[in-house]
Amino acid sequence: MHRLTFRPLAATAAALTLIIAGAVPRSAGANDEKPAAPTFNRDVAPIVFAQCAPCHRPGEAAPFALLTYQDVKKRADLVTAVTASRYMPPWHAEPIATAFHGERRLTDDQIELLRAWVDAGMPEGDAADLPPQPEFTPGWQLGQPDLIVQMSEEFEVPADGPDLYRNFAIPLGLTEDKWVRAVEFRPSAPTVVHHSLFFLDPTGQASREPGFARLSFEGAARRGRGQGDLGGGSNGRSLGGWAVGASPLPLPAGLAFRVPAGADLILSTHFHPSGTVERERSVVGIYFADKKPERSFTGVQLPPVFGALAGVEIPAGEKRYTKTDSFTLPVAVDAFGVNSHAHYLGKEMELTATLPNGEAIDLLRINDFDFNWQEQYQYEEFVRLPAGTRLEARVTWDNSADNPRNPSNPPVAVKWGRESTDEMGSVSLRMMPVDEADLELLQQSYRDHVRAAARERMSQRPAWRERLKRWIAASASNDEAVE
Ligand code: HEC
Structure with missing residues (x-):
């Protein structure tokens, strides 16, 4: 367990190490000994x-x-x-x-x-x-999976052309609810698979057409699942994801995602053509928890729904366009994972926590966000955040011509939307309530936060009422890919 009180000590030790390390070359130079x-x-x-x-x-x-x-x-x-x-x-x-x-x-x-x-x-x-050549685990990095599934057929990625976003539904064939503590994703054509996000479709209704382009959980949301875990926790629709270079990351001990019987796994994959035609048939290894976990986790995304409710409208040429959002934790939590999402114009991502005693700690800081590397970060140890801690997220976009990642030259006005050339922006924190009995209060409080943001947006844009309602309902899946 992370002890907040140890931090200042650790910081001092690190500073001392730096001072000592800094002193070495200087004394070596004084002796005129060339290293x-x-x-x-x-x-x-x-x-x-x-x-x-x-x-x-x-x-x-x-x-x-x-x-x-x-x-x-x-x-x-x-x-x-x-x-x-x-x-x-x-x-x-x-x-x-x-x-x-x-x-x-x-x-x-x-x-x-x-x-x-x-x-x-x-x-x-x-x-x-010379040290021995590094050894890499052949086969599964996490050992033999409990369930191995594969895309039903190969998907051909052309030699060139624009990036492709495609979805693949894979039946899991589960006859009872299961709990998943890790997913290991193995692309067959690793040079073209950029990242893949894993979703559950409990309705089994997503298209079975291999590589269907648009993912919509609307049907499921309308059937009353909109009250689910808005933050992507153990009872949500997300099973995490894989990005190029990432190692499979099991949840911290004792935590797992619930997978309902009959659910399909949906791989939502981003392909980046490599210059030669490649065929992808991803294999996924799933690791079950031995038993139903005693603890649940949830998430808080700020601003919610990948920024859909925040009124993201970035003028052409704007160098620092910023949105902030904050949420006060009603209960004590142990935070364990953090990630951020934006598209090409995303530049800075920040999540800080201000504890009730006034101490401020950084939970994530990205100064040069890169759409091509959407990492999920997990802390080495839980970070305890007491009840009353204020989480504050800040997302900054750079829509100027100086941004080398700007897809438009000259820059054009950009709004929130699903295409990579639209924008999104949010930071998400995964957490476990310190007391399991507090889960519902935590989730309720976050749902209220999302609703308040939606109400405000509806008052600004009455014509969007129906669309916003759908987004909110669909955000139970914590999925950006919702129409
Ligand atoms: C997590 C995976 C990963 C790690 C770790 C990694 N690389 Fe790379 N590297 C890539 C990928 C993927 C590319 C090609 C895409 C790109 O350029 O972004 C690349 C590209 C490069 C390039 C070509 C850049 C260019 O402009 O053409 C160099 C040089 C390079 N890496 C050096 C390194 C060095 C040195 C290290 C270690 C200190 C390292 N990489 C660690 C994944 C990685």
């Missing part, structure tokens, strides 16, 4: 094996391998450039007091070392220093 140039085998290989090879190896999404001296030497200038700019390894959450699980972030010293190695002429070094 030995870094070598590939001793200094560079450990960084590359740990931080680059998980993706830069055959069969993975990155376009070339970084496994040997030759591999790295050949691209040394590019390697120093992309590490210095922090384009690689891809990781967009800024460091905060709480550690993220599986954080991919080079330290300043590591970045500097890579540069110093290139400056020194890329010495290979002593063969005895």
Whole structure:
């Protein structure tokens, strides 16, 4: 369990380490001892094996391998450039007091070392220093799944053309309700599968046409499921997702998603053509919990419905267009996961918590959001947030011509919408009430928050009444892909 009171101590220790680390080169310089140039085998290989090879190896999404001296030497200038700019390894959450699980972030010293190695002429070094080649788990990373399902047929991704968003319904064949603690997604054509979001269709009504383009849970929502978990928790429609480079991430011990008997799994997949025709037939491994979990979790998305109710209307050329939303927790929670969503214009994402004692903590901070890397972040340990904690989200979009990711040149006015060239924006926090009995109060309170936002929007735009009602009902699925 995370102890908030330990944080200032940890921060001090980190600051001390920095001071000490900073002192070393200075005293070395004073002695006029030139530090030995870094070598590939001793200094560079450990960084590359740990931080680059998980993706830069055959069969993975990155376009070339970084496994040997030759591999790295050949691209040394590019390697120093992309590490210095922090384009690689891809990781967009800024460091905060709480550690993220599986954080991919080079330290300043590591970045500097890579540069110093290139400056020194890329010495290979002593063969005895070379660490063993990294080992990657063949087959399933989480072990043998309890249930393995596969797309009914291959989906052909053309060699070029625009990105494709396609949905695939896969019957799970469950005759009783089950609880899922992890999903491992294995694309058959990893070079073109950018990300896939997993949804449940409890009605089994989604199209069975492979690769159908639009996902709508409206039918389900109308049948009274709109009262469900608006925040994407253990009783919602989402089963999480997979993005390029991501490792399967089991829920923290004791937590699981409920999967009702008869539900279909829907893979909502983003394809990015690679220059050659590829055929994708994803395989999904599902890991069940042994028993019904004793604890439930839920989520809070700010602003709700991916920003649909926030009145996102970004003028052409606007450099900093911002929306904020806040929500006060009615009960104590243990937060464990955070993620954000926007499209190409999304720039900064921020979620902070102000505790009742006035202490402010960062829960997520992204300064350079990238639509191409929609990561789910999980904290290494639960973050305790007492009742009365105020969560505050801020999303900033850059619709200026300076934004290299702006799909329109010159920029055009952009509104909230489903296409990638429309915009969305929100930050979501996953949490477990400290006391299970508080779940309903927490969910009710968040539903009230969503309704209040909807009422305000309806008063601004009376003509949208019916549309907004549908969005709210459908948001029980926590799914952006709703018409
Ligand atoms: C999570 C997976 C992942 C990790 C980890 C990763 N890369 Fe990459 N890398 C990619 C993918 C995918 C691409 C191709 C798409 C792109 O350029 O965004 C890429 C592209 C690159 C490129 C080409 C950039 C260009 O402009 O053409 C370089 C160089 C590179 N990576 C270096 C590294 C180095 C060095 C590391 C480790 C310090 C690293 N990568 C870690 C996935 C990864």
